[in-house]
Amino acid sequence: MFNTVIVAALEREVQPLIKKWKRVTHQYDGRTFTFFEQGETSLVCGGIGMQAARRAAEAAVTLYRPALIKSVGFAGALDPSLHVGDLFSPSLILDSRDGSRTQLEGNDGTLVTFMEVAGVAQKSKLALAYAARAVDMEAGAVAASAGAHGIAFAAIKVISDEFDFEIPGGSSFINAKGEFQTGKFVLFGALRPWLWPRIAVLARNSGKAARILAAHLRSGQNEASTLTRSVSSTTAPTGGHN
Secondary structure, rough: OOOOEEEEEOOHHHHHHOOOOEEEEEEEEEEEEEEEEEEOEEEEEOOOOOHHHHHHHHHHHHHHHOOOOEEEEEEEEEEOOOOOOEOOOEEEEEOOOOEEEEOOOOOEEEEEEEEEEHHHHHHHHHHHHHHOOOEEHHHHHHHHHHHHHEEEEEOOOOOOEEEEEEEEOOOOOOOOOOEEEEHHHHHHHHHHHHHHHHHHHHHHHHHHHHHHHHHHHHHHHOOHHOOOEEEEOOOOOOOOOO
16 A cells, blocks of 8 residues: 655655665556656656656556655755755645646645746745746646645755756756656766866756755655645646646
8 A cells, every 4th residue: 555655856865764675667658767766655756847747647546546745856046035955845836837726734834836947036036926936847737736736745845956056958868758868968068078067066956956855755854844745736737637
């Protein structure tokens, strides 16, 4: 029995957590999904972006029938007071596609789910437009899936890039499946030595964020106050799978 399913984007976000978990593959809707299992918890890394997250959440619901779905992973800071490694427990998730909202019991403010990797200029616009403190690319879609199936929803994010940090290449290396094309990114960086310091910072920040998130999820301490269960959801109708 799997009471909880965690939906993340990429394995590198949760690698310190799942390195000793059982790895299994399942087929759903013509796609292959890799799940990691331990105890009553299963975790799937569905890919980057809302479509990939929705597909993974739908697969998780069908295959595992969980009582709770959690969206976890990296987020970008829209508030300059947030720093790399800060855990973010949203009180509201806003889906920028349709304006749908999922109200949570967190106390860290609004998380907006956006369609692309947000650069510094876009972060400023999102902060102003949505009064949001952080941005991700998946939580709104996972919340929509949970709401459509009447399943409890939770979210916990960790800040991996600060308000004034520009991620090299933005969304250029994310393919249609939500996969990060590492080889193309490495080639892109190798040909641009002026970006090497920023790429090194990105790698260091990502590693720190992943370790902090994994430690938080592993310990399970203060779960009632830090992993925020949904108390109401007004997610707009979605019209089926993405």
